[in-house]
Amino acid sequence: MPLLHRTIKLVLATCVAINLANLIHLSSPTSAGIIAILSLLDTRRASLKTAWARLWSTILALAIASLAFSLFGFHLLTLGLYLCLYVPLAYKANLTAGIAPCTVLVTHLFLEQSTSLTLIGNELALFLIGAGIALIANLYMPSQDKQIQAYHEEVEQGLKAILLRFQDLLLTGDGRNEAQLITQLDQTLQKALEVVYLDRHNQVFHQTNYQVHYFEMRLAQNKMLRTMARNINKFSLESREAVILANLFDRTALQLSRHNPGHELLEDIELFHQAFRERPLPQTREEFEARATLFQLLHDIEAFIQLKVDFYEQYAYEN
Structure with missing residues (x-):
């Protein structure tokens, strides 16, 4: 992908994702922009494959984090415990592409000191908006x-x-x-x-x-x-x-x-x-x-x- 096209796509996808997250009043809307940047890859197939893997990675991360915080409280050691459980499972399930963005979403639970369904829904929505906008942006690829x-x-x-x-x-x-x-x-x-x-x-x-x-x-x-x-x-x-x-x-x-x-x-x-x-x-x-x-x-x-x-x-x- 030419540098100019990639730059334009990154700018548009990031701004649109953040703006959309703001419009529906999601918490931490900038995370949607970050996920859009991480999901915008060089080819359509790579973007689609990575987005699908990160969706399952997000679900796994939020499930492990919710369970850990509910059982042991919102402590730094609990966040460490979450990583000890999530990272090996992500590697074993071939979901490593989601480790960084999913952990960013988990830190929102940690900072808000909550595992409510509303907050978990907020994190899933941030991911879906970011990844979805990136996939839409990648529908256009210059013809070879x-x-x-x-x-x-x-x-x-x-x-x-x-x-x-x-x-x-x-x-x-x-x-x-x-x-x-x-x-x-x-x-x-x-x-x-x-x-x-x-x-x-x-x-x-x-x-x-x-x-x-x-x-x-x-x-x-x-x-x-x-x-x-x-x-x-x-x-x-x-x-x-x-x-x-x-x-x-x-x-x-x-x-x-x-x-x-x-x-x-x-x-x-x-x-x-x-x-x-x-x-x-x-x-x-x-x-x-x-x-x-x-x-x-x-x-x-x-x-x-x-x-x-x-x-x-x-x-x-x-x-």
Whole structure:
């Protein structure tokens, strides 16, 4: 969430919560503002999950405190006893997010020297107002769609550049490949995944794994490209097979779009396998090693394309 949006939300949620608590004449209305601040998290899902946990934490805290104060009086040692009982139970029940705000509410009982239903209702109302206003404020989240689409374009252009670079290296056989484009694409993919993970956590009722799995698929493909880059660096012999494989890299680069299923490329690879099998056997050790490297590259590009095909078949309805 951008800092400006977060700041505006914090200010509005705090002021609205305190004002609402004042309007209905609750005691200690500023506590509603504090709870609103603590409940305003970076994503809708996190805010909703935390608010739900803190509700149960508040109920548990007020129940333990009421019992302790009723039995042992309003003493500092009793407040300590409450903490000794409440904190371990909160940890055991995975309600630790509520320890601080709930204890603030309990101190109101201690200061007022009362465990009346009216006062307990006041504390519950403070919590509900603070958490509720925070949830309402988080209904608005700036859309990440444009940024995600921009990453789609950047990633596909990055993959295309790498594949065309491989084509050039196979044709020239100069072995000068430092994988800089692959490293740059890795960085872009990590940034893209951060954005789509955040966007997914803002989808409470309508969730899809499409964007997450898309960029994870591209990350796996880029890892394969790094392996291919090392093999291409070993290759320096001009041959008919190298030209055929270079053409395959070119065709793959032109069909990278997520809207392209990639089935035709797999069919082409089968034809390349057949063409390679029909070629004369290598006559020298250098030719044999070059042929082995080319076969490995062919298998690698096949696995690269298969990842895309599997992804398309799973998410064809969202393309």
